[in-house]
Amino acid sequence: MTDEPRIPANDVGKPLVPSKLAGRPDKALFHLGQVVATPGVLRVLEEIGVAPLSLIFRHQCGDWGDLEDQDRWTNNSALINSGRLLSAYDLTRQDASGPHMQRIYVITESDRSSTCVLLASEY
Numbered sequence: 001m002t003d004e005p006r007i008p009a010n011d012v013g014k015p016l017v018p019s020k021l022a023g024r025p026d027k028a029l030f031h032l033g034q035v036v037a038t039p040g041v042l043r044v045l046e047e048i049g050v051a052p053l054s055l056i057f058r059h060q061c062g063d064w065g066d067l068e069d070q071d072r073w074t075n076n077s078a079l080i081n082s083g084r085l086l087s088a089y090d091l092t093r094q095d096a097s098g099p100h101m102q103r104i105y106v107i108t109e110s111d112r113s114s115t116c117v118l119l120a121s122e123y
Contacts, residue, residue, distance in 0.1 A: 027061060028060045028061060029060060029061060029062050029079055030060065030079060030085065030108065030112060031112045032056065032060055032108060032112070032114075032115040033108065033109065033111075033112050033113040033114040033115055034113065034114045034115070035056060035114070035115045035116075035117070036114065036115070036116050036117070037052055037116070037117040037118070038116075038117070038118045038119065038122050040118070040119050040121075040122055041104060041117050041118050041119050041122070044091075044093060044102050044104075044119060045091075045104070047093055048091050048092070048093050048102070050091060052117055055087070055089055055104060055106055055117065056106060056115065056117065058087065058089070058106075059085070059087040059106040059108070059115070062075075062076075062079070063087070064086075064087045064088070065087045065088050065089040065090070065106075066088050066089060066090040066103075067086070067087070067088050071086065071088075075087075078110070082110055082111070082112075083110050084107065084108065084109055084110045085107065085108040086105060086106075086107050087105070087106040087107075088103055088104070088105055088106075088120070089103070089104045089106070090102070090103050090104075091103075091104060102119065102120075103119070103120035104117065104118070104119060104120070105117070105118050105119070105120055105123055
C-alpha cells in the first residue's frame, strides 16, 4: 500500500483551493520562502526568453503547469495540508539541431521555507 493520496472518483477535476480564491489567477496562495534557482535553469530560461519570475508567480498562484491530474490533486491537497508543492512547465528551446523540450520544475518545500527553480534533469 502506498501513502500517496488518490483522487476520489467524485473529486476528479474539482479544485481544492478555497472557493474565495477560485478563479483568481492573480492571487498568491502560499508563501515562497527563500527563492533560489540553479545556474542551469537560469541559462536555459534566458535562451528561451522566459523570465524566471513568471514561472514562480504562476506556481504561487496555483497554476501547476504541465502536470497530470493526480499531481494537480496532490498539490491542491498540499495547499490545505502543508505539503510540498511541485509545478512543471514544458518549454521549447530552439537551437541549431532543432526544437527541444525543456521541463522546468518549481518546488516549494512543505514548511514554505524555500522555493527552488530547476531543470528536470537537475532534480
